Amino acid sequence: xxxxxxxxxxxxxxxxxxxxxxxxxxxxxxxxxxxxxxxxxxxxxxxxxxxxxxxxxxxxxxxxxxxxxxxxxxxxxxxxxxxxxxxxxxxxxxxxxxxxxxxxxxxxxxxxxxxxxxxxxxxxxxxxxxxxxxxxxxxxxxxxxxxxxxxxxxxxxxxxxxxxxxxxxxxxxxxxxxxxxxxxxxxx
Amino acid sequence: xxxxxxxxxxxxxxxxxxxxxxxxxxxxxxxxxxxxxxxxxxxxxxxxxxxxxxxxxxxxxxxxxxxxxxxxxxxxxxxxxxxxxxxxxxxxxxxxxxxxxxxxxxxxxxxxxxxxxxxxxxxxxxxxxxxxxxxxxxxxxxxxxxxxxxxxxxxxxxxxxxxxxxxxxxxxxxxxxxxxxxxxxxxxxxxxxxxxxxxxxxxxxxxxxxxxxxxxxxxxxxxxxxxxxxxxxxxxxxxxxxxxxxxxxxxxxxxxxxxxxxxxxxxxxxxxxxxxxxxxx
Numbered sequence: 020x021x022x023x024x025x026x027x028x029x030x031x032x033x034x035x036x037x038x039x040x041x042x043x044x045x046x047x048x049x050x051x052x053x054x055x056x057x058x059x060x061x062x063x064x065x066x067x068x069x070x071x072x073x074x075x076x077x078x079x080x081x082x083x084x085x086x087x088x089x090x091x092x093x094x095x096x097x098x099x100x101x102x103x104x105x106x107x108x109x110x111x112x113x114x115x116x117x118x119x120x121x122x123x124x125x126x127x128x129x130x131x132x133x134x135x136x137x138x139x140x141x142x143x144x145x146x147x148x149x150x151x152x153x154x155x156x157x158x159x160x161x162x163x164x165x166x167x168x169x170x171x172x173x174x175x176x177x178x179x180x181x182x183x184x185x186x187x188x189x190x191x192x193x194x195x196x197x198x199x200x201x202x203x204x205x206x207x
Numbered sequence: 208x209x210x211x212x213x214x215x216x217x218x219x220x221x222x223x224x225x226x227x228x229x230x231x232x233x234x235x236x237x238x239x240x241x242x243x244x245x246x247x248x249x250x251x252x253x254x255x256x257x258x259x260x261x262x263x264x265x266x267x268x269x270x271x272x273x274x275x276x277x278x279x280x281x282x283x284x285x286x287x288x289x290x291x292x293x294x295x296x297x298x299x300x301x302x303x304x305x306x307x308x309x310x311x312x313x314x315x316x317x318x319x320x321x322x323x324x325x326x327x328x329x330x331x332x333x334x335x336x337x338x339x340x341x342x343x344x345x346x347x348x349x350x351x352x353x354x355x356x357x358x359x360x361x362x363x364x365x366x367x368x369x370x371x372x373x374x375x376x377x378x379x380x381x382x383x384x385x386x387x388x389x390x391x392x393x394x395x396x397x398x399x400x401x402x403x404x405x406x407x408x409x410x411x412x413x414x415x416x417x418x419x420x421x422x423x424x425x426x427x428x429x430x431x432x433x434x435x436x437x438x439x440x441x442x443x444x445x446x447x448x449x450x451x452x453x454x455x456x457x458x459x460x461x462x463x464x465x466x467x468x469x470x471x472x473x474x475x476x477x478x479x480x481x482x483x484x485x486x487x488x
Contacts, residue, residue: 082243082432082461083439095461098432101245104221109243110432110461114288129245132217159214 021163021203022137023086023102024049025130027123027153029056029145031173033065035193036143037072040091042197045074049139049204051091052080052102052130054123056145059097066093080108094121101129117149127153136161139203141196142187143167145177151184158185163203165189167196212261213252223263224248230267235277237351238414239284241438250283278354285352286433287323290371291364291385292330294460295378297428300480302380305424305455306338315344315423318449320413321430322348325359326372329388330379331426332402337382341405347420349411356408362398369396413442418449425450429459443467447485456483 028035032055043051057065062079069077073091080092086106094100098110099121116122123142127150130138140157142150144167158164164187169175171192181187191199213220224247228240239247251263260266270277292298309315322328328348335341350356373385389396411419413430425446431439446456447469456464456473458481464470473483 081463083436098461101243101249103243103245107436109245111246111286112288112429112432112459113246113286125249128249132220132245132248135217156214159211160217 020137020207021049021139022134023130024051024139024141024200024204025127025157026051026053026141026143027127027145027150027177028053028143029119029147029149029174029177031144031146032056034144034173035167036069038193039143039197039200040069040077041072041074042201043073043075043091045089047075047201047204048088050086050088051075052086052094052100052126053091054094054100054121054126054150056119056121056147056149057096062093062096080110082108082110084108094126096121099125101125102133103129104133106133117147119147119149123150124153128156131157131160131162134162138162139165139200141165141167141200142178142181143193143196144172144174146174147176148180150177151180154181154187155185158187163188165191165196165199168192220248220263223267224251227251227263227267227270230271231277234271235274236415237281237412241414241435242284242433243435246286246433247284254280254283281352282354285323285350285355286429287352287355289323289326289429290368290375291326292372292375292379292381293327294428294480295375295380297457297460297480297482298330298334298379300477300482301457302334302338304476304482306334306340308455309335309340309344309424310338312423313343316420317344317346317424317426318419318422319346319348320411320419320425320427320446322350322356322359322408323352324355324364325362325408326364327426327428328359328406329362329398329402330376332406333376333381333385333388334379336402341402344405346406347409347422348406349409349419351410351412351414353410356410360403360408362400362403363395364398366391366394366396413445414438418445420449421451422449422454423451424455424457426457427459428457429462431462432459440468443469447472450485452485452487454485456485457481458483
């Protein structure tokens with residue numbers, strides 16, 4: 020019944036994503052869309068690295084590109100990434116939100132409008148509060164919300180802020196998150 | 208109300224949004240109907256949340272009845288975030304790949320489409336001056352938002368941003384110091400007037416206006432990302448038509464001629480920095 024997964028993370032995010040993303044099999048039924056705060060510099064290296072580790076194809080999202088299963092999409096550095104109602108991506112260079120561009124809130128909010136109750140939103144380790152509002156909107160629109168347990172996160176500020184903004188459906192340690200996402204992805 | 212009301216009435220929001228964009232086009236001629244909607248939606252919900260208005264229909268009523276209100280609202284829909292020497296790698300490639308070609312011309316025209324508050328036009332002027340080319344060219348810098356054009360004409364920017372601009376300038380292969388090109392006053396910096404001698408700022412809308420001029424070089428960076436596919440294609444073709452044969456097109460880092468109707472009409476100069484050359488055909 021779910022149609023997409025969005026993930027937001029900053030400090031410690033690379034380590035966290037390396038634990039989660041390689042666990043998805045080739046035929047994983049949902050597109051995965053990630054905002055990772057990585058500064059203004061290129062994330063080519065990181066994407067190439069993940070591509071070697073993952074069975075799904077990892078790429079930067081392009082403007083007007085359709086959102087498809089089989090892919091893990093990353094927001095390009097210095098652009099906000101949004102999902103349109105027709106399930107294509109759009110990019111923007113709008114002002115930073117929560118000192119961030121890409122901003123997790125902007126991805127989550129747009130994806131919530133597009134996918135409504137068929138979206139799974141996930142907040143992982145991070146050092147600021149970006150994503151908390153976006154996760155709240157996902158919850159309000161009937162989507163599933165997951166927050167990494169802040170006690171064990173490399174940086175706890177982001178999951179803590181998310182927990183303050185919204186009572187998530189699921190709160191898990193990092194090593195349990197991939198399994199839960201897979202279970203939800205195949206749930207009817 | 209705003210956001211939370213529409214969260215349980217998402218379809219209604221889309222209907223009202225479409226009506227609003229139709230209304231704006233009919234009343235004022237600005238056409239946002241084929242813009243990507245997620246950004247517009249976010250801006251409109253934000254506008255509702257900070258105003259006394261509770262629905263998009265109420266907002267539409269205000270817009271239809273007050274031109275002044277509409278002019279303010281235009282700022283919500285246009286993106287005016289930019290910086291000097293944004294994407295320094297682009298300017299570096301421009302210096303290496305395009306400047307030698309421009310040096311072979313006795314006179315050339317440049318169109319900077321979607322110049323917003325002008326930081327990137329002045330960056331280009333600085334680069335051209337350092338290469339001894341500024342006197343040989345005419346630069347047209349256009350935007351549909353007249354308010355930002357006024358700011359661009361002034362050439363006065365916040366001092367707080369200068370450190371970042373200086374860093375960008377050095378990374379872009381700048382030959383001097385950025386400070387050589389401006390005067391500090393209070394919290395602002397004013398760019399040297401000689402930089403704007405060759406720049407004409409003008410009102411032009413890529414969506415509703417036709418070919419602006421025939422030019423040797425077009426910069427249109429981070430404008431097309433706001434358009435839906437069909438509009439992106441049309442504007443891309445308009446840019447193509449505005450170039451002389453062998454003319455140069457520079458797009459934003461995440462924009463490309465790939466998968467558009469002009470894909471076969473250009474050669475690639477720098478794939479990564481999105482610099483293209485119109486084929487002679």
